[in-house]
Amino acid sequence: MAVEAIGRVPRRPGPIGRLGAGLLDVLQVLGEAASLFTAAVRASAFVPVDRQRVVVQMVRVGTDTLSIGALLSVFVGMVLVVQAADQLREVNESVLGPIVGLAMTKELGPVMMAFLLAGRAGSAMAAELGSMTVYDEINALRTMDIDPVRFLVMPRFVAATLALPLLILYSDFIGVWGGALVVAIDPAIKLTTNEYFARMLEWVHFSDVVIGLVKGLMFGMIASVVPCTFGLRTRGGTEGIATATTSAVVWSFILILVFDFLIVRGSFAVN
Amino acid sequence: MTSGSQQPKRRGVALDLRGVRRSYGGAEVLRGVDLSVNAGELLAIVGQSGTGKSVLLRQIIGLERPDAGRITVGGLELPRYLAIPPEEKPFRIAMVFQNAALLASLTVAENVGLRLREHRRHRPDEIEAIIHRVLADVELEGTEAKLPSELSGGMRKRVAIARALAVDPELILYDEPTADLDPILTQQIGELIGRIRTNRGSTQIIVTHNLPLARAIADRIAVLDQGRIVECSTPAELAASRQPLTREFLRAAALGV
Numbered sequence: 001m002a003v004e005a006i007g008r009v010p011r012r013p014g015p016i017g018r019l020g021a022g023l024l025d026v027l028q029v030l031g032e033a034a035s036l037f038t039a040a041v042r043a044s045a046f047v048p049v050d051r052q053r054v055v056v057q058m059v060r061v062g063t064d065t066l067s068i069g070a071l072l073s074v075f076v077g078m079v080l081v082v083q084a085a086d087q088l089r090e091v092n093e094s095v096l097g098p099i100v101g102l103a104m105t106k107e108l109g110p111v112m113m114a115f116l117l118a119g120r121a122g123s124a125m126a127a128e129l130g131s132m133t134v135y136d137e138i139n140a141l142r143t144m145d146i147d148p149v150r151f152l153v154m155p156r157f158v159a160a161t162l163a164l165p166l167l168i169l170y171s172d173f174i175g176v177w178g179g180a181l182v183v184a185i186d187p188a189i190k191l192t193t194n195e196y197f198a199r200m201l202e203w204v205h206f207s208d209v210v211i212g213l214v215k216g217l218m219f220g221m222i223a224s225v226v227p228c229t230f231g232l233r234t235r236g237g238t239e240g241i242a243t244a245t246t247s248a249v250v251w252s253f254i255l256i257l258v259f260d261f262l263i264v265r266g267s268f269a270v271n
Numbered sequence: 272m273t274s275g276s277q278q279p280k281r282r283g284v285a286l287d288l289r290g291v292r293r294s295y296g297g298a299e300v301l302r303g304v305d306l307s308v309n310a311g312e313l314l315a316i317v318g319q320s321g322t323g324k325s326v327l328l329r330q331i332i333g334l335e336r337p338d339a340g341r342i343t344v345g346g347l348e349l350p351r352y353l354a355i356p357p358e359e360k361p362f363r364i365a366m367v368f369q370n371a372a373l374l375a376s377l378t379v380a381e382n383v384g385l386r387l388r389e390h391r392r393h394r395p396d397e398i399e400a401i402i403h404r405v406l407a408d409v410e411l412e413g414t415e416a417k418l419p420s421e422l423s424g425g426m427r428k429r430v431a432i433a434r435a436l437a438v439d440p441e442l443i444l445y446d447e448p449t450a451d452l453d454p455i456l457t458q459q460i461g462e463l464i465g466r467i468r469t470n471r472g473s474t475q476i477i478v479t480h481n482l483p484l485a486r487a488i489a490d491r492i493a494v495l496d497q498g499r500i501v502e503c504s505t506p507a508e509l510a511a512s513r514q515p516l517t518r519e520f521l522r523a524a525a526l527g528v
Binding site for chain 2: 144
């Protein structure tokens with residue numbers, strides 16, 4: 001197109017210029033993501049009308065994450081017990097249940113599933129929307145008076161936001177049972193599965209599960225809005241799609257960790 | 272759709288551009304475009320690569336806003352037209368993109384009926400009938416269940432035209448509708464666009480490199496050079512033009528380039 005043909009050759013900036021440009025890029029991405037988030041929230045009013053598209057996206061999120069999520073959770077639960085048992089053997093193995101339960105519900109379940117969602121479903125969102133942007137499909141929607149946010153972003157946003165808390169519950173459950181499996185079969189652990197679960201139920205409160213679910217809601221929004229933002233700002237053919245996909249995953253991971261810290265810090269401040 | 276022997280309905284809308292300018296990063300691509308298109312007219316815009324033909328279409332369809340100048344469609348200022356809700360628009364504009372821009376995840380029928388379904392102005396059985404009719408118009412009956420990836424380039428272009436026709440638009444914009452097509456497919460697309468003019472009377476604007484096609488089907492041909500319309504005349508007048516770029520185009524076309 002004419003723009004590429006006539007575009008100026010940029011001068012190479014110095015270190016300060018590059019730093020400034022990088023900072024502006026970061027601010028621009030955050031601004032675009034915030035703007036898309038607002039638009040997606042506003043478009044969520046159409047969920048009753050567009051519920052079929054939301055369901056399709058939830059099924060996609062589920063098929064992308066369920067099996068690998070189960071595998072990840074069971075092994076993390078098992079590794080937690082093995083590691084903790086080794087440290088606690090001489091002290092008190094009865095805290096194995098609380099350790100696995102609290103770690104899974106409050107931290108590992110939410111973060112693991114959010115990373116998985118961002119890495120699998122989020123990268124697919126960025127690639128799909130990126131391809132649609134590059135090949136003028138988004139523009140075609142606009143010329144047809146179809147709002148791309150309502151048509152494409154909102155179903156992914158709602159699906160990820162609703163699906164992630166469910167995936168976290170699923171991950172918590174499987175992770176806890178992974179730990180129980182090691183407790184049951186490892187002869188070095190002198191703890192019964194009944195004691196493992198009993199102590200876990202003493203220590204893990206409903207509020208701990210709720211914190212995990214709140215994180216899930218927040219991370220679900222991030223893991224959908226960030227990839228959609230990068231998808232919609234894709235430029236420059238297949239290379240651009242690859243760059244957008246990678247950037248979407250990296251940015252999602254960073255923002256998930258930042259918001260994880262903020263939520264944890266906030267919850268302690270409230271307590 | 273009416274038969275080819277009937278008089279065109281001339282239901283198209285007039286388009287007027289005055290002093291349209293558009294820059295990207297300091298580079299001025301459109302440098303004051305003045306252009307009038309009559310209702311029901313078929314206008315071809317030709318020009319070298321990078322002269323702003325596609326950019327001009329993007330201003331007309333409202334994908335981008337010009338930095339300066341005024342665009343009027345059917346007597347309405349373009350921003351005012353764009354602000355009208357889809358279901359209340361007094362007339363419709365459709366665009367056929369260079370690469371067809373069909374949604375890859377939707378079937379042919381879903382692509383063609385997308386705008387109708389989303390705007391919810393028609394019953395599902397009416398939408399089905401429209402899809403069937405416009406696919407017949409572009410001679411693609413039986414492809415309803417296929418995905419765009421299962422179609423040839425020429426078929427994808429025709430589906431894109433069917434998608435445009437589905438809303439019975441008063442103005443249709445084509446961005447290089449015959450790019451990457453062989454001469455036979457190019458002729459077929461040209462004939463199809465000609466039939467749309469005859470049968471529907473929509474105003475049509477075609478951006479193309481293909482001067483023989485433009486001369487064969489257009490009422491007038493506008494030559495865009497370095498962001499300005501340097502000539503706009505009938506194919507017969509164009510053949511006698513003394514405008515240097517037009518002469519270049521005519522020479523290249525005569526050589527079959």
